[in-house]
Amino acid sequence: MPESLIGRLALGLLLSAAIGGIGVWRQALTWGGTAGAVVVGTLIFAFGGLAWAIPMVGFFVAGSVLSALGRERKRALAAVAAKGARRDLVQVLANGGAATVLALAAGSTGKATLLFPAYLGVLAAVTADTWSTEIGGLSRHPPRLVTTLAVVPPGTSGGVTPLGLLAAGAGGLCIGAIGWLSLLLDAEPAGLKPVHVLALGALAGLAGSLVDSLLGATVQEVRWCPVCRFATEAAIHRCGAPSVPHRGWPGLNNDAVNFLASLIGIPAGVLVVALA
Ligand SMILES: [Zn+2]
Numbered sequence: 001m002p003e004s005l006i007g008r009l010a011l012g013l014l015l016s017a018a019i020g021g022i023g024v025w026r027q028a029l030t031w032g033g034t035a036g037a038v039v040v041g042t043l044i045f046a047f048g049g050l051a052w053a054i055p056m057v058g059f060f061v062a063g064s065v066l067s068a069l070g071r072e073r074k075r076a077l078a079a080v081a082a083k084g085a086r087r088d089l090v091q092v093l094a095n096g097g098a099a100t101v102l103a104l105a106a107g108s109t110g111k112a113t114l115l116f117p118a119y120l121g122v123l124a125a126v127t128a129d130t131w132s133t134e135i136g137g138l139s140r141h142p143p144r145l146v147t148t149l150a151v152v153p154p155g156t157s158g159g160v161t162p163l164g165l166l167a168a169g170a171g172g173l174c175i176g177a178i179g180w181l182s183l184l185l186d187a188e189p190a191g192l193k194p195v196h197v198l199a200l201g202a203l204a205g206l207a208g209s210l211v212d213s214l215l216g217a218t219v220q221e222v223r224w225c226p227v228c229r230f231a232t233e234a235a236i237h238r239c240g241a242p243s244v245p246h247r248g249w250p251g252l253n254n255d256a257v258n259f260l261a262s263l264i265g266i267p268a269g270v271l272v273v274a275l276a
Helices: 005-025 031-048 050-068 071-078 089-109 112-136 162-185 194-218 254-262 265-275
Strands: 222-225 230-232 244-247
Touching: 005 031, 005 050, 031 050, 031 089, 050 089, 050 112, 050 162, 089 112, 089 254, 089 265, 112 162, 112 194, 112 254, 112 265, 162 194, 194 254, 194 265
Parallel strands: none
Antiparallel strands: 222 230, 222 244
16 A cells, blocks of 8 residues: 555556446446546545445445346336436446545544444445345335335335345445455454444445435425326436426435435444444
8 A cells, every 4th residue: 555645546546447447348337427436436545545445346346237137127117217227427426425525534534443434334325225226126026115105116216125125235234244354454443343344234224225215205306207197207208308397306316315315324334333
């Protein structure tokens, strides 16, 4: 690990560009998404170090692999969603923004040990949301709205399936496991036992997914295509007709909800460490 910040930024840029290049090649990212991922990856590596960078890479790799699963069946979700399978810049920042700010805070205050559980919590929350979307989208059972339990079309914000919830817990656990291994690499587990870090991942993951669904079912903006008579998240429906506001807060789209839900990982991470 280079001693100087410039050296760490350079090495982080090199590694992030390599991973971002794979993301473009695998069609997991748009060019804007790649630029965002390189900035996020470089800053997390330079300010947080290897132990912070590895779980972020784990989030990205697992998300890209899961996204490619069952492409055919996920076409049905595309009728509702505003965006395609490739992550764009706003999606990358919604998922990686809070984590990047925590890494910057860790690097500039020297409180990395203190902030790491919050960072891992945020990462577990966004990973859980990605896993529950990608795996839950393959469920043979129609989703139910988290608030009223009414059956809703696949892809509807706030819709949950047992498979999706299971995937959320598994995604959080996975980040917990990677986080523990990264701590070992850094030789500084700081009093944390594996069970603490795994519990942190699972709790933050489930909390993140639940908050995401709750916000999705209540305040997230839903638009309406008057031509197809179909709820959508896109301003222009894929039929070409402009959609009109239907319910929720105007402008509070899926990306904004993802970002807000990721923040629940901070108290979740801090709570587990306080109880440990
Ligand atoms: Zn339409």
